[in-house]
Amino acid sequence: MQSTKHISSAQNPLIKKVLQLKDKSRERKKTGLFILEGLRELQIASKALYDIESILYCEDILENTQILQSFNYDQSISVSADVYKKLAYRDTTEGIIAIAKSKDHQLSSLAFDTENPLILIAEAPEKPGNIGALLRTADAANLDAVLIANPKTDLYNPNIIRSSVGCVFSRNVKMGTTTEIISYLKKEGIQVFCAALSASKDYTTVSFKGPTALVVGTEHSGLSNEWLQNSTQNIIIPMEGEIDSMNVSVSAAILIFEAKRQRKLN
Known part of the structure; x- marks a missing residue:
């Protein structure tokens, strides 16, 4: 030095x-x-x-x-x-x-240390604050990877680094198109659970014990049809108030820690 x-x-x-x-x-x-x-x-x-x-x-x-x-x-x-x-x-x-x-964040470089990975996928997130919050949650849960489909924002945007409190560095973060990521998940035999309003089951009634990808979209437009058409099962967090959605980072946290809870029961 x-x-x-x-x-x-x-x-x-x-x-x-x-x-x-x-x-x-x-x-x-x-x-x-x-x-x-x-x-x-x-x-x-x-x-x-x-x-x-x-x-x-x-x-x-x-x-x-x-x-x-x-x-x-x-x-x-x-x-x-x-x-x-x-x-x-x-x-x-x-x-x-x-x-x-910067590091390589291409999907082709993704590798796991486990045969039973738990992955978070966010499709087209735009707000750096939301991305940072998702990465903090991923770090808190020690997820095996975070995949960003159709990225809209530079991963090394100072706002993402700040809002993630550095968790952008600690997580295994990869990027790709929705098509590329879905193809990868199918090849690896990873179940796809999409947070969506239609054709959905209560998230507490679904098993996340096997290789699992939890997929969330934007609050404004949700997930694209391509994800919904390739979903193993759509899941929903029941709402008891006037609105039908929560902040994406809050929703992701609820799903992630339910998956973690189930896995501890094995």
Whole structure:
């Protein structure tokens, strides 16, 4: 690891690079790099063996600079408080930002450590906050994978990293089209349970003990017909109020932990 000089100008080329990675999905995809902010996020990414290119830190904010020694990275750079304020995405932060290399999230690289996987699939989620919440739930339940079908949002969007509290790094996240994912599930013999209003059974009456994929769609439009036509069984969470749906992350959490409960009964 190496240290470089202190940067106090927002016009510095490296600072401009960080700002582009922060604001532009196209830049993240082109370079294969992204930024993450916060000590906990950096710790989770490091544990998940993400390659850290650079760490930028503000000595006026970071209480213990010695903690930098616990990470592997190519270079560390001290920045002024004014520069850090321009870079920081969050109002409250620990004074540390990293540039890291993204990983392969193609469906073809998916592998499991178990013969009885439990998977969450989200079709076309758009809101970074919802994606982050889904990833936090997946981490809490220690799911074997999270698959995003027909992705609409860059996985390394700073809002997703922030709302997932770094769980985007700790989970096995893959992406593909709905058609590709359905084909994969059929090939692997994984049952497909779609959260849907039509032709559905109460989720508590269905067995999730075998290889299982729980599929959720957007609150606005639900799941596409392609999922519904290839569902092993549609499932529903009974509603007792005036509305017929909940936030997608809440619905997913209910289904996931019912599956976890059933599996503990084996």
